Amino acid sequence: MLSLPNFAAQAFNGLVLGALLALIASGLTIIYGTLGVLNLAHGAMFMVGGYAGVVAYQYSGSYLVAVAAGSLFVMALGLLMERVVIRHFYDRPPEDQILVTFGLGIVYVELVRLTFGSLSQSMPPPSWAAGITSLGFMIYPTYRLAVVGIVAVALLALYLVLYRSRLGMIVRAGIEDAVMVDSLGIDVYRVFMIVFGIGAMAAGFAGIVNVPIAPITPDVGESILVETFVVVVIGGVGSFPGAVLGGLIAGEILSLTSMVDPSYSQVMLFLVMTFVLVVRPRGLLGEQGRA
């Protein structure tokens, strides 16, 4: 369907898809950039956020309560996970980190399946974002429009915490030289734990915000994790702005390829990733020598 109206519609839809991908990817990249741990449970944590939020919604009937519950539950899960498991893997080889986070992801998925079964769970959009909006060149579900704003606010908040706060300064210093920060009397491990919690929270937040768009099932995290990795690789591993840029690019690739043939959209995503890896191995905004 190559036509100008369809191009405009798909490009806009790509922005919405990309916004969510950017948010999930930013959580993954913050954790990797700071702690050097590749968290393969990230997709599962996205899913856990969705379920925690849906449960809260069933009790409260409130979208805001659901979003808060989904985010905070996964943040708590992240803090616990860092304290109990991940901390013991900082000095272990990357393969061990990959295996342990991958294993934890499977545990989360199966625990959710055990508790809620495999039928999908959903939640309606909040009343202020229900219905459809006519944009002139297309009709678009209002909630999907709202998601762009919601994600923009969340990304801005993450940016402020990471780049404009004392915590952010310590984090970035810790990345450069953990030993020096430690010897200045700052508890680096505590900071690492908080960072892991924030990264996890980003996944949980995205998980519940996505539920009114697409109902959630226990295995939804698998495909999300793969797409998130592609985003991180394109944008630059460990780079927060890279995750945002990569997310938007990935969303546009998926959507614009769909315009020609939807079955090639995933293929195109990986082709672009391969191209980036060949031409600029550190990713578009990745720094030399890191990652």
Place this chain on the structure above:
Amino acid sequence: MAIGKFGARDAGPVSRRTLLRAGAGLAGGALLPSGLILPALAEDQPALGTWPDGSSGSSVFVGISVPRTGTYAAAGEDLIKGYELAIEHLNAGSEIMTKISPNIKKGVLGKEVKYGIADSEAKPNTAVQNLTKFISDNKAVMVTGSVSSAEAVADNKTADREKVIYLVGISGSNDTTGKDCVRYSFRECFYGQTAAKAIMPVLIKNLGKNKKVAYLTPDYTYGHTVQKSMEEFGNEGGWTKATDQVSPLGTTDFSSYLLNVANSGADVVVNINFGRDAVLSIKQAKQFGILDKMTLVVPYNTPFLAKEVGADTMQGVFAATDYWWTLEDTNPIAKMFNDAFRAKYQYSPEWSANLAYAQIAMWADALERAKSFYPPDVIKAYEAGAKVQSTVGEVFFRGADHQLVRPVVIERGKKPADMKTPEDFYDIVEVVPGEGLMQSPTEFGCKLGSYT
């Protein structure tokens, strides 16, 4: 041409290897202890599949493999309800079974029917594992169930290899009793080609000629064959394809596909998706304003679709289906079935439950006519094409491809204001007789294999 009998059968000279193999077989047979051969000789038939072990006791086992998780779980659970009710009725020798066929008695050939259920996840590999386990561990005399044609085709092949009868669950692909047909499998439901041939005249009559059509197609054998058949029969009314949006099974976000549909200039959306994919794609189509501009058509209706998307969205929508409960107004067996189902499950049955019930009843009928559990005898009883009464009228199996010749029900979504009960979602527009709908058995390349 050499060496008489063998040569004639192979239509060529017998190789040294064949002769050696035959000789080795004979020698091996002679070496077997006589005790092992005697029971087989007693009936003049060698053991085959789970026969005679599976039917030597006072009960027989039936293995049910349907998706209980994933996109097709809701239809899978409904199938289970139909199977359970039918087996309960069969073991009790209830009246409705004898109405379907007077041959049916209590149990099957005097034996109680027991069953087990396994989750196929609508994945062919898992389905095959389930069937294999039922056959090897439980000595199942019959296995049944599917919601995806991909699993049905895999089940077909497993049953044929293991020489155990398989009753197809839901499967809308032309291939299931077409190029992938097997001697050991039987299908109750209608399929893409029959759906298209039944619904298209109704669509052309009601929506007009020369329409542009956008298809939403799931990416596997069911989707592709139904789409092809719809396009073919649409051509007769000058209907042309504007776009075909093919999505993987289990898609949750249809936005990219729907934007293509919205900008395709189509007048009609034919949604071939099934199960949760159908529910989500229709709900999202509504959100993208597509259903306000285009007419929705569902050539292969999903159980519980109207309940899930709401009467408001389904009003005026044409759909083809196997069974709708208001057939009870004209069919007494449908009335008996609905009443029994409602008494047990507190809602009116969907077509998946009806299908499962009918398959069990027709299996019992074939067994009683065969007077034996020996699979080739049972298959020949099926192939005799005996007519039975069903909830959709008189039906029979075609011997040439093991497809049930049965009507297709065309229904149209009611306006919410016209609904007499909360379940009264559809008007039945037409019940199209099956015989005129079906292609010749060879048209989709069906070649049934050997009995043994």
